[in-house]
Amino acid sequence: MDVNPDKLNAFVGKMVGDIGTAMNASLMLIGDKLGLYKTLAAKGPMKSSELAQATGTSERYVREWLAAQAASGYVEYDAASGKFSMQPEQAMALADEDSPFFMGAVGNLVAATFLDEPKISDAFQTGKGVGWNRRSECLFCGTARFFRTGYKHHLVQEWLPALDGVVDKLQRGAKVADVGCGHGVSTRLMAEAFPNSRFFGFDYHPGSIKTARQTAKDARLGDRVHFDVQTAKSYPADDYDLVCFFDCLHDMGDPVGAMKHVRETMAADGTCMLVEPFANDRLEDNLNPIGRIFYAASTVICTPASLDQEVGMALGAQAGEARLRDVAKQAGLTQFRRATETPFNLILEARV
Numbered sequence: 001m002d003v004n005p006d007k008l009n010a011f012v013g014k015m016v017g018d019i020g021t022a023m024n025a026s027l028m029l030i031g032d033k034l035g036l037y038k039t040l041a042a043k044g045p046m047k048s049s050e051l052a053q054a055t056g057t058s059e060r061y062v063r064e065w066l067a068a069q070a071a072s073g074y075v076e077y078d079a080a081s082g083k084f085s086m087q088p089e090q091a092m093a094l095a096d097e098d099s100p101f102f103m104g105a106v107g108n109l110v111a112a113t114f115l116d117e118p119k120i121s122d123a124f125q126t127g128k129g130v131g132w133n134r135r136s137e138c139l140f141c142g143t144a145r146f147f148r149t150g151y152k153h154h155l156v157q158e159w160l161p162a163l164d165g166v167v168d169k170l171q172r173g174a175k176v177a178d179v180g181c182g183h184g185v186s187t188r189l190m191a192e193a194f195p196n197s198r199f200f201g202f203d204y205h206p207g208s209i210k211t212a213r214q215t216a217k218d219a220r221l222g223d224r225v226h227f228d229v230q231t232a233k234s235y236p237a238d239d240y241d242l243v244c245f246f247d248c249l250h251d252m253g254d255p256v257g258a259m260k261h262v263r264e265t266m267a268a269d270g271t272c273m274l275v276e277p278f279a280n281d282r283l284e285d286n287l288n289p290i291g292r293i294f295y296a297a298s299t300v301i302c303t304p305a306s307l308d309q310e311v312g313m314a315l316g317a318q319a320g321e322a323r324l325r326d327v328a329k330q331a332g333l334t335q336f337r338r339a340t341e342t343p344f345n346l347i348l349e350a351r352v
Contacts, residue, residue: 020072022110025107025110029110031065033107041091044083070084107142109139116300144185151186155190162349166242175242176197177235177243181227182212187199187212188219198225202230209229232254232261235261235265240266241266244275245274251301252306254310259272259327259330259332260331263352272349272350274347275345281320294317294318295316
């Protein structure tokens with residue numbers, strides 16, 4: 001086999017970059033967890049001793065962390081002053097949790113993929129699933145924080161208005177089910193925006209529902225928001241005007257069964273909104289940086305979750321609109337369209 005040295009060097013160079021990224025994922029988690037990014041963004045430029053003092057951390061560790069961040073291009077270093085700082089763009093991605101570009105929570109997600117690797121490797125050999133109830137705790141908090149960014153800046157402003165007549169119903173007073181709600185971030189955002197409506201969040205993971213109830217209490221949403229432990233096929237029927245699935249239908253073992261339950265629990269003129277990871281319908285059209293992230297997440301999180309449940313359809317995080325349309329059609333939801341999209345999400349509308 002002939003080896004092209006230029007191609008080999010380019011490929012090794014790509015791997016070196018990827019290894020550096022992987023190694024620094026844990027440092028991103030540390031910076032987020034200990035407030036290093038937020039403090040540097042707010043108070044910088046700073047020397048390592050100043051950042052350590054401001055965050056109550058050890059200077060020697062902070063010095064090495066800052067060097068790694070500067071080498072990664074995540075912070076700036078001025079050799080003349082010996083100080084580190086963050087550009088506005090870096091701060092938006094790593095230090096500002098309310099920024100539409102915040103990515104600081106990914107450290108938790110990456111950590112979970114490594115912590116749970118033995119379970120996933122075993123699943124590769126057995127073909128069995130790994131349910132969310134068997135995952136590391138950091139996966140739950142990381143998922144909630146990671147998806148919060150998109151929901152906070154798109155859900156009320158763009159996604160709901162893209163649905164036919166839904167905002168008018170919500171303003172007048174509608175009944176909404178948030179299926180697979182997790183920590184309830186999406187539920188709370190809708191409840192805060194539409195005070196005349198009632199919201200019901202359902203998830204099969206008791207720990208997530210416990211957290212959702214507490215955060216709703218802290219937000220003082222009163223009795224307009226309820227959270228209960230239920231599966232996508234067992235939550236109570238109640239003529240919902242809107243049924244939502246936020247980045248979760250592809251995780252379910254029986255998405256067709258879940259959508260059939262939507263048809264049974266939704267009002268006659270109700271709407272089902274599916275928020276799914278952005279994907280084209282063909283594999284070759286998803287071989288890009290976003291597809292790379294979603295396929296990786298699908299391998300270690302989404303596909304194992306589905307295979308742990310009944311049916312185990314394992315749609316995967318890159319299911320694409322055509323496969324999701326077919327799921328809805330099999331469930332009897334024949335009206336189906338792409339309402340809108342972002343670089344990271346498809347927002348799909350299904351009706352009877």
